[in-house]
Amino acid sequence: MAARKVLTGARVVLPTGTVADGRVIVDERGRIAGHAHEGDATVDLSGHWVVPGFVDMHNHGGGGASFTSGSVADVLKGVQTHREHGTTTIVASTVTGDMDFLAQRAGILSELAEQGDIAGIHFEGPFISPCRKGAHDESLLRDPDPADVRKLMDAARGQARMFTLATELPGGTDSVRLLAEHGVIAAIGHTDGTYEQTVEAIDAGATVATHLYNAMPALGHRTPGPIAALLEDERVTVELINDGTHLHPAAFQLAFHHAGADRTALITDAMDAAGFGDGEYMLGTLAVEVKDSVARLVDGGSIAGSTLTLDRAFKRAATIDRLPVEDIVRAISANPAKLLGVYDRVGSLEPGKDADLVVLDATFTLVGVMRKGEWVIAPQEAQRG
Numbered sequence: 295m296a297a298r299k300v301l302t303g304a305r306v307v308l309p310t311g312t313v314a315d316g317r318v319i320v321d322e323r324g325r326i327a328g329h330a331h332e333g334d335a336t337v338d339l340s341g342h343w344v345v346p347g348f349v350d351m352h353n354h355g356g357g358g359a360s361f362t363s364g365s366v367a368d369v370l371k372g373v374q375t376h377r378e379h380g381t382t383t384i385v386a387s388t389v390t391g392d393m394d395f396l397a398q399r400a401g402i403l404s405e406l407a408e409q410g411d412i413a414g415i416h417f418e419g420p421f422i423s424p425c426r427k428g429a430h431d432e433s434l435l436r437d438p439d440p441a442d443v444r445k446l447m448d449a450a451r452g453q454a455r456m457f458t459l460a461t462e463l464p465g466g467t468d469s470v471r472l473l474a475e476h477g478v479i480a481a482i483g484h485t486d487g488t489y490e491q492t493v494e495a496i497d498a499g500a501t502v503a504t505h506l507y508n509a510m511p512a513l514g515h516r517t518p519g520p521i522a523a524l525l526e527d528e529r530v531t532v533e534l535i536n537d538g539t540h541l542h543p544a545a546f547q548l549a550f551h552h553a554g555a556d557r558t559a560l561i562t563d564a565m566d567a568a569g570f571g572d573g574e575y576m577l578g579t580l581a582v583e584v585k586d587s588v589a590r591l592v593d594g595g596s597i598a599g600s601t602l603t604l605d606r607a608f609k610r611a612a613t614i615d616r617l618p619v620e621d622i623v624r625a626i627s628a629n630p631a632k633l634l635g636v637y638d639r640v641g642s643l644e645p646g647k648d649a650d651l652v653v654l655d656a657t658f659t660l661v662g663v664m665r666k667g668e669w670v671i672a673p674q675e676a677q678r679g
């Protein structure tokens with residue numbers, strides 16, 4: 295059971311706006327309460343920001359561990375690494391693998407989802423385009439046959455949250471319909487589709503753009519391609535990797551301003567090296583070298599996921615992109631929580647929800663993380679009760 299506490303003095307970002315000198319009350323169940331009790335311990339967070347815990351809907355691992363191939367202990371280590379960087383809700387993303395392997399993997403990850411360690415599974419591949427394969431093993435790619443999509447969905451026992459598909463491939467539109475019917479997000483990505491094909495997939499029920507710009511044709515003035523279709527459609531949320539490597543700041547800002555704070559989700563697309571360090575890694579079946587925090591395939595040099603954590607994505611958005619903090623909070627917490635169907639429990643600071651929050655100092659550096667009312671990282675300046 296969590297100890298009751300009242301966080302005081304911080305600028306608190308609520309769905310309705312920022313409250314200067316706000317209070318967040320945490321009850322003994324680890325939830326946000328509406329009223330303080332006499333005798334509640336207070337934690338002075340003057341000079342800091344308190345924002346909702348981050349929600350990462352696209353993440354392959356961290357802390358040296360892979361969600362695609364690691365043991366259960368490894369997966370939990372990766373989850374913990376990202377928690378220490380403010381991500382209190384995380385979806386485990388897999389990379390392309392053999393169908394039997396992915397089905398088996400779905401079984402392992404679905405147990406962790408049932409226990410509440412992760413918020414479900416995102417299958418990125420194998421249903422993607424060989425023309426835009428990025429860091430996926432080409433020999434294992436296949437068309438999005440609805441029967442195969444169904445097989446992975448069943449193996450995940452209700453814990454599949456998202457599939458990234460190249461929707462222009464044979465079976466793509468039918469697979470989108472199947473996913474939408476089952477309340478699973480159909481995300482368009484690693485695609486070589488045209489503008490028109492992308493519109494067709496959105497009309498069929500696709501609602502997310504997997505790391506917009508990356509692994510899809512560039513925006514052209516005569517061939518607008520998927521980027522224009524995904525950016526302009528009110529039904530689509532665009533994922534953006536704000537690490538300064540995957541996207542030029544101008545491209546990031548253009549997408550953010552065009553889609554708006556309510557249709558953007560900041561993600562990491564992190565791989566094992568996130569929160570760990572440079573070195574040699576495997577991404578699925580492919581060898582990756584991480585140098586100066588940039589992950590690239592040993593063979594061919596394609597960018598292979600990121601080493602980003604969401605606290606860095608937040609800080610870049612606030613300091614380099616100069617976005618309003620309230621907009622960043624929507625993109626990094628509220629929107630992904632809504633898409634994942636967990637906004638009733640997380641994604642904003644409101645009474646009754648889990649006390650999942652991040653404490654940032656005045657320079658937007660993470661100094662504290664709380665999950666379900668317990669400190670993952672206790673803010674040093676605070677007098678802890």
Ligand SMILES: [Zn+2]
Binds near residue numbers: 352353387563599
């Ligand atoms: Zn990914």
